[in-house]
Amino acid sequence: SQFKVVLEAPFTDQKPGTSGLRKSTKHFQQPHYLESFVEAIFQTLHGLEDGVLVLGGDGRFGNRNGIDVIIRMAAAHGVRKVITTVDGILSTPAASHLIRTKKAVGGIILSASHNSGGPDGDFGVKVNGPNGGPASESLTDAIYAKTQILDSYQIINHDSISLELPAKYEVGGMIVEVIDGIEDYIALMQKIFDFDRIKSFLKDDFLIAFDALNAVTGPYAKRLLEDFFGAPTGTVRNGIPLEDFGGCHPDPNLTYAKDLADLLLNGSEYSFGAACDGDGDRNMILGRNCFVNPSDSLAVLTANANCVPAYSGGLLGVARSMPTSSAVDVVAKDLDISCFETPTGWKFFGNLLDSGQITLCGEESFGTGSNHVREKDGLWAVLFWLQILAHKKCSVEELMHKHWDHFGRHYYSRHDYESIASDIAQNLYETVELRLPSLIGNSFAGRQVTTADNFTYTDPVDHSITARQGLRILLDDGSRVILRLSGTGTKGATLRVYLESYVSSQGDLTQNPQNALSQLITSIDSFAEISNRTGMSRPTVIT
Template identity: 25%
Template sequence: MSAVRFGTDGWRGVIADDFTFDGVLVVSRAIGRYLLDHGMGGREVLVARDARFLGDAFSRLCAGELSSMGLEPVLLEGVSATPACAHAIVSRRAAGAVMFTASHNPPHYQGMKFIPHYGGPAFSEITSEIERNIADLLVSEPRPKRRPFEGEEVDLSQAYLDHVRSLVGDLGRLDGVRVAYDGMHGSGGRYVKPLLQSLGVDFVCLRERPDPTFGGVSPEPKAETLRDLISLCERDGYLGLATDGDADRFGVVDIGGVFFPANRVLALLYWYLLREGKRGGVARTVSTTHMLDAIASRRSQRCFETPVGFKHLAKLMLAEDVLLAGEESGGMSVKGHVPEKDGVLACLLVVKMVSSTGMSLSALWEELVEELGFQLYSRRRDVECSSEEKARILARMEGEDLSSRFGLPVSKELRVDGLKLVFEDGSWVLIRPSGTEDMVRIYAEAFSPSQVDQLIARAEGLLEV
């Protein structure tokens, strides 16, 4: 068996190639050892899965291995959303959970990750210890015995549904609000449908049934994968909502078929929550819109900036007064919820925002822009490159001053995650080599689409790929 890289998102791989039953046994034992070493042997350990191939077999194998170590596994019934699993950890005071999911990766991928007792992404010090355990076990116990779990599955979904409904509250006026929800054949339909029903929302569903093939596409809610939802919203006037494979990311389409990027949704939700009398700062990753900064500043709230990855936002949610935490890739959470991104909650908050104001997302955006006096446009460009080219780009970013190559005065240079240049006019560009793929991501935000395109073109020129 080859080495296993276990990060914040756990271990992911192609099924039957590098993601195997033997690997699941080793990683399960490494997680079990971590829990025992930290005195959590007497607490429950939840084991859950989304809709991916062999999720049931993998989760039962994991639960059996944890049980053989003297731990107390609880196998969750059916397909689960990652945020629902995270909530169950906190509500039951469990030691943590093993979640089988590869999130928005293509259908032939599977994955498993560890969610600690606080109900959010595992911090680096935790995953590093588990990874060391894996390396040790690959030498000492490369092929442990298989002990499938024979216990009953437990349905813990209702407590999560009740919690989300309590966070959302009354939707206000529902006249004229019709919702189209696209589950992308993931696990989100198990939660979004009953929530919409209980709140009295008129809705229709697309791709609601869990399917391990995800209809032959990667279950990532973006404009390119939501064409049917966009067409339905354009034709019939629905507000469109979508969640990814494990329902921790969201996608939103306005009435009229306009896809709303996560950056705009996050800005609207934070602005709306503050207008509703909520208080607290906002936490965003280095690649996420500065519209959040402007909203926080106008309301005398703090804005926190972190490296990319929700684990950094989770730490802030646990330590600071944060009302909303979000990232441009479609993850968010709010005060009072678990420090884990939640696409289900995001979708319901969007419905509440539209129903309680009686305004479309586009109309709300115009009002926000009028209040701020400006708007920012943002875009991301993924540039594929070889591992050697990525290493060369990293070395160049560390050894050269690239700020002068953009022809704009720089007010701030950040290197918390890649190279970010903030220019004096408020526009910015981020060059960030991926930590998991042979790819460099370029993010830019400015006051016009043409300025964004220009920043991205100049950054891409610097890469020389």
């Protein structure tokens, strides 16, 4: 019983941001809002008719309803088969893997990632293409254009199917397969890592703690860490996905994963700690009394990739997003492999991965990944770290110090100013952009400015150009300050200030990053008038 629902007017605000369409749950609850975006996806994705679609989410409030609606709409659009998962639980990297192995034409992941969830939190829809990666800029632009002229959508009537157990259903002539969303992902991890070696290392009195922040990685982490590696029950904390993430903010950083940080950083019995975000693509790595900066993490994984069976043959190349520190560049140079610099957002790594130019890539925002999928992958990064430690038989802190002793240290920090009034943030950003040319050749924070511009990226594979990706101030000693406005927030605007300064292996490698960066911090505050214009005397989040 297929029917058409006519919209009174198209929605004008369905422009996807850095990673999918993200709005407050309340916003998504407007009649026809979700349906409009899904209709636009269905009218844009190629090969959907008669194709396979992967569908799941991070379990937040709205996940179950979203799955029901999308199944009913998929049936109306002639999709051959929808593959979804038990309880609708599917992490972003696991979805990426399923799309690839099931030869799907794409996937829809219901998640607002690291944003809070629940009736008063956020909801989101991510769209992935047939390579398993986030939809390209051209695809998201086309979806957005469609939403703006949409006058109706197609759907069928059907009772909601049970997601309790793996099963097969027929819904309006379409097959719906409910599978275990965890098995395939674990099998992939087994192909990449030496599980036995990690297992025996953990037995050796190496105590670990993992915080799933009440989000999607709980069931994955339990099966991996507790069932396969035999870590004690309770190793995985907050391991049951909750619709509102227990009121927490599922963002693995020192602010929002504070319990885990306190556990590891105040002289602890634990040797290793890790956390992932809402949809399982981010990771934070901690050692005893040691926080691993995500930019450094990418550099360490690159330098020690030979410890992992899947990468022991060498790396094709690496890539990092522009605001990510240059720590990995130095390692790539040492390994004599290429290193690419892309705009923020995982979609920009897709072409490099697909064309075999890179093996590893990462972002400063706690994202690391490889060519095993086309998304960043939180648990993969955790296993990678454990594999290195099992190989080197050393602590996280020792590994970091050895790394800096060899490559030098890129002091790095990101300062976020959240929930700024949009016009104030916009104004600040535009003023800084206008003032950038005046900086070139002049001094900034006691250094000379070599480049001051708005970053433009030319994709080395399809030569597409993406402009206006962040304001850069590059200094003659390799230090950098970058300014961006977030594309994932839902309340006002978030200003991100990225700070980086390099000290060679001969220099002082044991400073507190905030001290090492203090000159840059003061200079950018006065140049961009951050505290003046925002009325905020300090950032809301420092990582």
